[in-house]
Amino acid sequence: MQLSTKHLLGIKDLLPSDISLILSTAQQFKDVLQRPIKKVPSLRDITIVNLFYENSTRTRMSFELAEKRLSADTINFAASGSSVSKGETLLDTVNNILSMKVDMVVMRHSASGAPHFLSKHLPNTSIINAGDGINEHPTQALLDAFSVIEQLGSLEGKKIVLIGDIMHSRVALSNIYLLKKMGAEVMLSGPPTLMPKYIQEAFEVKVEYNLKKALAWCDVANVLRIQLERQNQVLFSSLREYNRAFGVTGKLLNELEKKIVIMHPGPINRGVEIDSEAADSKQSVILKQVENGVAVRMAVLYLLSGKKELNN
Amino acid sequence: MQVLLSAQQLKLTIKRLAFQLLENDDDLNNIVFVGIQPRGVFISEKIMEAVAEIYKEGPIHYGLLDITFYRDDIREELHMPKETTLVHSIEGKKVILIDDVLYTGRTIRAALDALQDFGRPQKVELCVLVNRRFNRELPIQPDFFGIAIDTTSSQKVKVNLEQSEVVLY
Structure with a gap:
């Protein structure tokens, strides 16, 4: 049971079986979210950075909540108030964050293809597209x-x-x-x-x-x-x-x-x-x-975190 | 391949387990039976049927528990989560976990973790059909078991659903 991809860059790259797997896993996470304790320990060894180069309320909160419900450690990054305004490039920013031992990147960017660009340069990190320009969400x-x-x-x-x-x-x-x-x-x-x-x-x-x-x-x-x-x-x-x-x-x-x-x-x-x-x-x-957004994002994070290469 | 329990023996073993479970407690109101997904479903349902035949005094609390998200081998292999149907509160109740085979003990460890998220049970007991005594990796022992066997790690124990028998190969 595995996704055919290591990143979630777009629906374009997914197989129908990947989509079914994510949706059926999300159903189980939705059940978890109805319990008195809405948390499971699955991702407690994983650190996730939320990289938001563009404004967001729902998606960002939803991802953060999903990460916390999975017991992952999270870091939040917003382009405003960061060194991006000092001229740091996207790749430099991410490499700096990754050298702090981060396993997954959730990313929103106003430029279409920004997560695809990153995935080419960071083969060992799972990248999840949280919206890139006018391309995909x-x-x-x-x-x-x-x-x-x-x-x-x-x-x-x-x-x-x-x-x-x-x-x-x-x-x-x-x-x-x-x-x-x-x-x-x-x-x-x-x-x-x-x-x-x-x-x-x-x-x-x-x-x-x-x-x-x-x-x-x-x-x-x-x-x-x-x-x-x-x-x-x-x-x-x-x-x-x-x-x-x-x-x-x-x-x-x-x-x-x-x-x-x-x-x-x-x-x-x-x-x-x-x-x-x-x-x-x-x-x-x-x-x-x-409400469903949290369960679906938990499923995506859970399924991508399972890739072995992450820890090597 | 060696048959450990034939269909007939399995039927009798399940009946015996049901009697043993009831022997300790004549009031099932404070007991929640929990079958562990996915392989404990078949055996726990059979045991529940047998219990229901003997016990007519009131409702029997029974649910299924999926432990996928609590496993300690997530980074090695992902398993498909199954449905959890545990709707009864386990706070202050006695929980009897039911699974098919107790081997390394890791599934039960995960189940104990998962149970915590449903409340604080007064007591947890373990009932398995097959107790594989060798190669345990955690200090976990069953309170009730159908048969105990000594096996090597290369062997496999399987509860054959179609023929309702337990085989070793």
């Missing part, structure tokens, strides 16, 4: 998958629509890779300006510019955040206009013939991509996603 896709399975029983044949800023969303890309590998049907919806060209051909996904039609088609709607910080040109005229065309509202959901599952990776821009009625409705599993 693998643990988010895994916890989304876990949450869908929890609601619907499986991914096979399920219809999932990703709504919003597909172009700048690493959550979207990781989700597309994962859902396609696990046999789900994927539809993308959002303004044409935020839809990558050729995405339909590249991934065999559906694209639907009419939100009402997309919602009527799907079993699950994963609503993405409008990433204002990643846009250096105006891709839609105003937030209000975006909300009118692609905002998921309670009213829209009530008009549907069936109850669909509403997901959002957070943080929510209330009143932009989703309104409060939809986000706080019974169909919404947004807070369950956060």
